[in-house]
Amino acid sequence: MSTSPQPSNGKRAVVGVILWRNQFLTIRRSEHVAAPGKICFPGGKIELGESEEDALIREIQEELGILATAGHRLYTNVTGWGTSVAWWLTHIAEDAEVQINEKEVAHWCWMAPATMLRHPDLLSSNRDFLASWRNSVFSIPGIAVPDIWDDIDD
Numbered sequence: 001m002s003t004s005p006q007p008s009n010g011k012r013a014v015v016g017v018i019l020w021r022n023q024f025l026t027i028r029r030s031e032h033v034a035a036p037g038k039i040c041f042p043g044g045k046i047e048l049g050e051s052e053e054d055a056l057i058r059e060i061q062e063e064l065g066i067l068a069t070a071g072h073r074l075y076t077n078v079t080g081w082g083t084s085v086a087w088w089l090t091h092i093a094e095d096a097e098v099q100i101n102e103k104e105v106a107h108w109c110w111m112a113p114a115t116m117l118r119h120p121d122l123l124s125s126n127r128d129f130l131a132s133w134r135n136s137v138f139s140i141p142g143i144a145v146p147d148i149w150d151d152i153d154d
């Protein structure tokens with residue numbers, strides 16, 4: 001597999017894109033972490049020597065208390081603050097019971113793509129991910145790019 005783009009700040013992160021009925025599992029970050037209160041996917045930084053898949057599964061377990069499995073990498077980008085992010089299609093059991101870790105996550109919910117894209121609290125790098133998907137830079141198995149985005153500029 002190709003490598004992710006180089007971070008300019010030395011940091012790498014992985015993000016889990018979890019789907020259910022054309023919606024994404026989103027979290028609101030807690031007040032105790034970086035980017036407090038922002039809406040994003042579950043995920044976090046990759047530790048030294050850790051694979052993207054292992055970091056993904058560890059972070060989802062830490063944040064949501066559920067066992068996830070890594071699908072495949074959908075996209076990579078570098079955030080405005082220099083972190084290299086790998087965006088992974090991720091699977092959880094249909095009957096998985098989410099138990100958030102309140103130190104890291106304030107709230108979670110299923111969110112439609114257009115709602116996420118226009119959310120005023122969306123983490124800025126996620127706008128790039130959603131806009132790139134919308135522009136067919138990559139596809140996400142199991143969900144078609146919606147026709148209607150309420151004329152959001154990207």
Ligand SMILES: Nc1nc2c([nH]c(=O)n2[C@H]2C[C@H](O)[C@@H](COP(=O)(O)OP(=O)(O)OP(=O)(O)O)O2)c(=O)[nH]1
Binds near residue numbers: 013033044079085123
């Ligand atoms: N969790 C998450 N991080 C994202 C997303 N999009 C995005 O650019 N990032 C970036 C933000 C951060 O630079 C990095 C992950 O940071 P984090 O603060 O969630 O990681 P962490 O839990 O390991 O944090 P820490 O305890 O080590 O400080 O990835 C996203 O959708 N979810």
